[in-house]
Amino acid sequence: MNWKIKAWKENENGNQRNESKETYSFQKSFCIKKRKTTYKEVRDISDIKKIDLPNKNETLKILTSNNTNSIKILKIFDIIELSIVFAVIDKFAVDALKQIKIKTVIARANQNVLLSKIAETIKCEKLKKKKIHMKLYLIKTKDSKYVINSSANPKISDYTELYVIDNSTDLYNKLSKIIEII
Amino acid sequence: MIIPNNVRYFDVNSGHKTPLDYLKEIEEIEEIEKVTVVVFSSGLKNIKKLISIIKEKTQILFIISGYIVRMQIPTYEFIKNTDSEIRVINTHCKFILIKTKENYYTITSTSNLDSNSKIEITEISNSKKEYDFFLNYFIKNSTKITQK
Numbered sequence: 001m002n003w004k005i006k007a008w009k010e011n012e013n014g015n016q017r018n019e020s021k022e023t024y025s026f027q028k029s030f031c032i033k034k035r036k037t038t039y040k041e042v043r044d045i046s047d048i049k050k051i052d053l054p055n056k057n058e059t060l061k062i063l064t065s066n067n068t069n070s071i072k073i074l075k076i077f078d079i080i081e082l083s084i085v086f087a088v089i090d091k092f093a094v095d096a097l098k099q100i101k102i103k104t105v106i107a108r109a110n111q112n113v114l115l116s117k118i119a120e121t122i123k124c125e126k127l128k129k130k131k132i133h134m135k136l137y138l139i140k141t142k143d144s145k146y147v148i149n150s151s152a153n154p155k156i157s158d159y160t161e162l163y164v165i166d167n168s169t170d171l172y173n174k175l176s177k178i179i180e181i182i
Numbered sequence: 183m184i185i186p187n188n189v190r191y192f193d194v195n196s197g198h199k200t201p202l203d204y205l206k207e208i209e210e211i212e213e214i215e216k217v218t219v220v221v222f223s224s225g226l227k228n229i230k231k232l233i234s235i236i237k238e239k240t241q242i243l244f245i246i247s248g249y250i251v252r253m254q255i256p257t258y259e260f261i262k263n264t265d266s267e268i269r270v271i272n273t274h275c276k277f278i279l280i281k282t283k284e285n286y287y288t289i290t291s292t293s294n295l296d297s298n299s300k301i302e303i304t305e306i307s308n309s310k311k312e313y314d315f316f317l318n319y320f321i322k323n324s325t326k327i328t329q330k
Contacts, residue, residue: 026301027195034190034307039315061312063275063319087300108300134194134292134303149303151275151292159222159247159274160323162290164305178194182301 024131028178032171035059048072054167056144062163070137070152071096073163078141085136085179086153093154097122106179108132130182138172138179145172184211184308185287191306197299201278201291202228204306206235212282218243220277220320221294226256228295233264242266245320247273262327269324279317286313 037059042048043066053076054060062073071093074082083104084097102124108131137148144167152161166172185191193199208214217236221244236242244261248270251258261268276294280287285308293302 024196024299024301025198027193027198029191029193029195031189031191034188034309037309037312039312041319061315063316065272065323131196131300133298133300136303149305151290157274159272162275164290174192175194 026182030174032168032174035168037061041065042068048076051076053077053146054165056167058167060163060165062165063160064152064163065158065160067156067158068161069093069156070135070148070150070154070161070163073148073165074100074137074139077139077146079139080142081140083136083138083176083179084154085132085134087133087135088153088155090155092156094122097154103138104128104179106130106132106182128182132182136175136179138176140172145169147171147175149175184208184285185306187285187308189307193304193306194301195304196301197297199304200293200295200297201276201289201304202231202235202295204289204304205232205278205280208280208282208287209235209237212285214240214280214282216241216243216279216281218245218277218279218317218320219295220245220271220273220275220279220316221250222247222274222276223249223254224257224295225254226260229257229260232295243269245269245271245273245324247271268327269321270327271320271324273320277316277320279313281313286310288312288316 035057040062042062042064048068079100081103082100085106087108102122104126105122105124106128135150135153139146147166147168149164150162217240244266251270276291278289287306287308289304289306291302291304293304
């Protein structure tokens, strides 16, 4: 069966992929107070350097295109500690993350073997492999705690991606607790 | 579900609730005027579910990725045969933008329309400014598909 027909059949079956049969149940919802929010489009990589990070308790929502990637966004921050949750990673991101103190990595359990092995080479306090599709970057700097809730994995992407950057201790703490118990 | 405009709602779950479930909850209590779906990938089953949730007169705008056009042919053919406007953009992010009589909801999620057992995060907010920003971005940066 060629790859195109295979993809078609997968889609007819409700987009099922070759996931493990592991059963896992998690559900947690919460609200936070909405604060001042700024919206920005980033078309070119050079524009990323011009991003003004949100002030305390403020939010910045960015849509990117043209090969911007989450690692370039991370470089804006003066990171003391990072927790990162993703489905897929590439070797360029692994190289960049080696330079940062990583607290927790949660990676998709059954991404391909090569990428899983790369993920394991990141030095971190805790590495969990889960059936995960969300992408989170919890960033601690000297003065602030930031959350990036994104559509983007730590890898090169030429798609339009969303980055929601919150300078919020409250949201950071809530999501930290969630990734601790996942 | 009504999200007040001074809060942001977050849901982290492993297949308990999809963006379509939230759309259904909103539809049950408010009159939806327009739905814009921005999606990277979707099986035919989920597009049919989306159509079944929304009332016939409601305007639907599909902003789909090239992945659907190239790889998910049954889904694409089905969408083309609806009366909805279709636009294509190279997107990996997923949105459902919902305009009701009184509210402007933005549902953004790491989840496509399908239900799966992977852990996903969804955020819902109610803000005209936010709704307008995302809708304008996706219209401005997408290509309209001429149907039939």
